[in-house]
Amino acid sequence: MTDLTYQPDRTAVEAVGLGYKHWRGRALRDCSFRIPSGRVCGLVGPNGAGKSTLLALAAGLRRPTEGRIELLGHAPAHPAVRPHLGYLAQDKPLYPYLTVRETLRVGRELNPGRWDQGTAERVLGKGHVPFGRRIATLSGGQRTRVALALVFAKRPEILLLDEPMADLDPLVRHEMTAALMEAAAEHSTTVVMSSHVLASLEGVCDYLLLIAGGRVRLAGEVEDLLAAHSLVVGRNGAAGGEAAAPGGFVAGRPAGLAPHTVIEARTTGRQLTALVRAEGPVDGPWETAEPSLEELLLGYLRSPGAPSLLTPSAEPRARKAAA
Amino acid sequence: MCVVEFRIDRRSGVATYLQIVQQTKQALRLGLLAPGDKLPTAKEVVAATAINPNTVLKAYRELDREGLVEARPGLGTFVRRSLARPGAAADSPLRAELADWMDRARAAGLDREDAAALVMSVLEAEFGDGSPSPAPHAHRTL
Numbered sequence: 001m002t003d004l005t006y007q008p009d010r011t012a013v014e015a016v017g018l019g020y021k022h023w024r025g026r027a028l029r030d031c032s033f034r035i036p037s038g039r040v041c042g043l044v045g046p047n048g049a050g051k052s053t054l055l056a057l058a059a060g061l062r063r064p065t066e067g068r069i070e071l072l073g074h075a076p077a078h079p080a081v082r083p084h085l086g087y088l089a090q091d092k093p094l095y096p097y098l099t100v101r102e103t104l105r106v107g108r109e110l111n112p113g114r115w116d117q118g119t120a121e122r123v124l125g126k127g128h129v130p131f132g133r134r135i136a137t138l139s140g141g142q143r144t145r146v147a148l149a150l151v152f153a154k155r156p157e158i159l160l161l162d163e164p165m166a167d168l169d170p171l172v173r174h175e176m177t178a179a180l181m182e183a184a185a186e187h188s189t190t191v192v193m194s195s196h197v198l199a200s201l202e203g204v205c206d207y208l209l210l211i212a213g214g215r216v217r218l219a220g221e222v223e224d225l226l227a228a229h230s231l232v233v234g235r236n237g238a239a240g241g242e243a244a245a246p247g248g249f250v251a252g253r254p255a256g257l258a259p260h261t262v263i264e265a266r267t268t269g270r271q272l273t274a275l276v277r278a279e280g281p282v283d284g285p286w287e288t289a290e291p292s293l294e295e296l297l298l299g300y301l302r303s304p305g306a307p308s309l310l311t312p313s314a315e316p317r318a319r320k321a322a323a
Numbered sequence: 324m325c326v327v328e329f330r331i332d333r334r335s336g337v338a339t340y341l342q343i344v345q346q347t348k349q350a351l352r353l354g355l356l357a358p359g360d361k362l363p364t365a366k367e368v369v370a371a372t373a374i375n376p377n378t379v380l381k382a383y384r385e386l387d388r389e390g391l392v393e394a395r396p397g398l399g400t401f402v403r404r405s406l407a408r409p410g411a412a413a414d415s416p417l418r419a420e421l422a423d424w425m426d427r428a429r430a431a432g433l434d435r436e437d438a439a440a441l442v443m444s445v446l447e448a449e450f451g452d453g454s455p456s457p458a459p460h461a462h463r464t465l
Binding site: 199 | 366369370371373375377378
């Protein structure tokens with residue numbers, strides 16, 4: 001296998017003007033984005049950002065109150081989509097009174113033609129989850145393993161995982177992430193997984209969707225998003241070097257960075273550190289570097305007012321056609 | 324049958340695909356990989372390292388572009404060319420002389436960092452500054 005797993009022209013997930021309102025208020029508003037097939041996409045955002053709502057909408061468990069979301073070109077509940085979709089909710093619902101063996105049998109019977117018993121047993125076997133035990137008697141980590149075994153064994157084209165690794169110890173998390181990456185490599189699965197542990201996504205995800213306050217803040221290839229930003233460090237203020245010199249800022253942003261979009265700027269004594277979306281080369285007495293994924297995400301999360309960015313591949317195709 | 328195993332350091336600041344490229348080149352230089360050897364498949368690498376498969380494939384494409392490996396469709400990725408020089412092998416006289424020099428440096432009271440600094444300064448004087456594999460943190464100055 002030497003071909004990249006992703007197919008840039010095939011769309012796995014696409015949302016246009018997607019919104020969702022529940023009795024407590026609005027969870028998502030005007031979300032538009034696209035995830036190409038074969039990508040491993042990290043869905044990140046603070047608690048309450050709407051990550052779980054977005055995944056439930058994508059899984060067809062809830063209906064959008066505005067706009068729409070499509071998987072493989074159809075509504076999520078469409079019969080052409082269902083067999084190709086795997087979804088694991090955050091609370092990992094399983095039947096507590098069934099044994100592990102019976103749970104696997106349910107998976108096999110409900111997914112005729114797609115079920116891969118070998119995959120299920122491989123995911124379970126390494127953790128020594130006893131097949132005869134009832135689900136109710138398993139530990140949290142063991143239950144997560146059973147749930148992951150079920151979704152992996154279905155061999156879906158699109159896998160939606162809501163905080164899948166949250167309750168696993170580091171060793172099992174590494175093992176489960178490896179199993180997920182193996183499945184993605186073998187079947188070119190599109191994976192959308194939410195997490196608020198940013199470090200767990202580094203090296204795993206090649207695509208990113210950042211939502212905050214119910215809106216899309218960043219969407220696109222991790223590499224391109226990182227390359228579009230610079231972390232600049234320099235002296236705060238004018239040549240005099242006075243900390244926070246009033247003349248040093250133009251309309252709230254440091255002079256010299258004027259042509260660029262400043263996402264976040266912080267001053268410590270005489271030093272200024274800023275995350276900028278560079279429009280052309282960054283000139284001036286600045287030391288620049290590409291931010292890490294964590295630095296990029298934190299910069300956007302700390303600045304709710306910063307403008308959103310979608311790379312070209314993350315722009316929904318349907319909106320262009322309709323416009 | 325894997326001949327090499329990749330170690331991925333997520334905190335090193337070096338792009339993951341570059342780590343694979345550098346480690347493959349190092350294995351070619353040391354003769355751990357020889358022409359005709361098969362590199363592990365992307366699936367094998369991700370099963371061991373839990374990284375994104377596209378990262379592995381990107382590294383292999385880079386090595387292919389440099390003419391070091393070739394992809395044979397349906398079979399895998401194979402080493403085309405070695406980077407090993409007869410003089411640089413693990414059992415070469417040059418290595419033995421260097422080991423001998425290290426022993427004398429230790430006997431003279433030099434510690435690891437002293438010895439490394441001395442080697443680096445001679446290396447730069449003899450071969451110039453343009454080392455073939457850049458220092459890991461070269462592009463991250465913060």
